[in-house]
Every structure is written in C-alpha cells, then in structure tokens.
Amino acid sequence: MSADERRELAIKAAMAEFASGGYDGTSTAAIAERVGVSQPYMFRLFPTKRALFLAAADRCFADIETVLRDAAGGLHGKEAMTAMAEAYRRLLREDPTLLRFQLKIYGAAVGEDELARLGHHRWARLFRLVGDLSGAPPEEVVRFMAVGTLVNVLTAFQVPYVPGDDLPASLEAWSEGLRGADALDPDGR
Structure with a gap:
C-alpha cells in the first residue's frame, strides 16, 4: 500500500477516533x-497529532461538500435546496460519526486559532457552494445553513421533528408536549 493510500486510511481512522474521544x-x-501501522509510521504520514486532526477536519467538510454537490445534481432553486437538505439529513442518519466529529471540531475550534481558521475557510466554501448550486440569494443560504446547524443539534439530542416547512410546528408541538413533564428540571423550566 502506498503512503498516499495509508494517509487516506489514517484520515478516515482519525475522523472515527476523534469523533469518539475528541x-x-x-x-x-x-x-x-486502527490503520494497522506503527505510531512512528503514523508520524511520517502526519508530523503531529494536530496536523492529523486538521486533515481530518478538512476531510469532514469536504465530505459534506461532496454530499451537497451530488444531491443538487442538475437541480436549481428550491429543488436543489430541498435535495441538499434531504441528503444532509440522510448523511447524519447513515453516518453518525460525521455528526459526532463535526461537534468535536466546533468545540475544539473555540480558542484554537488554526482550527478556527480552517472552519472559517470551510464554512465560507459551504456558503458559496449552497448559493452557487441553488442560485439562492444570501438570506436563503443563511436560512439553509442555520437550519442545517439546528438539525445537527436536533439529531444529537434525538429530538423528533418534521423537516421542511413543518419544522417550526413540529418543534412547537414537541416542546409543548414536554411542558411540565421534564423530570430533569424540578422547577418546571
């Protein structure tokens, strides 16, 4: 196996391990x-643990871009936005490691300048990608990205919801259903 192939395996393994342990x-x-190599060999592929984490974080965002690009295909406008949203939700269901790793990236970026710069760059790319693929104006892209972030939280907390235009009503019904029944908060808040 070539060094490039091992490097690819290392990035995938790092995504899974960092998703679990941060x-x-x-x-x-x-x-x-996990890769089946020695630790010294791993440091030949990536000179530091930080370099490996950054490569894995970069790949995480690249994978999301690929899913969105593939979902949009030749679609445009609302159809492209709907297809990208459905593909992203499916990705979260089918690969929970991706969500866990995303959340670790966001947490680690707080106070970590190099990772924050990577995230800054990658979010700009995602923003442009969604806009370019859909042709949507910036305010619609903001809404798409905001709802995607909300979907991350809902998925992490296993909150039931109905996607799309029914999302607000489904979340209101869910939260009202828990009013006064929350055993975790004895004050009923």
Missing part, C-alpha cells in the same frame, strides 16, 4: 492501530 481524548497510537 482531540484530547484520542491518542495517535489508537489511530495507528
């Missing part, structure tokens, strides 16, 4: 073991 809780030894 940056601080993941060792390069665990990633190397």
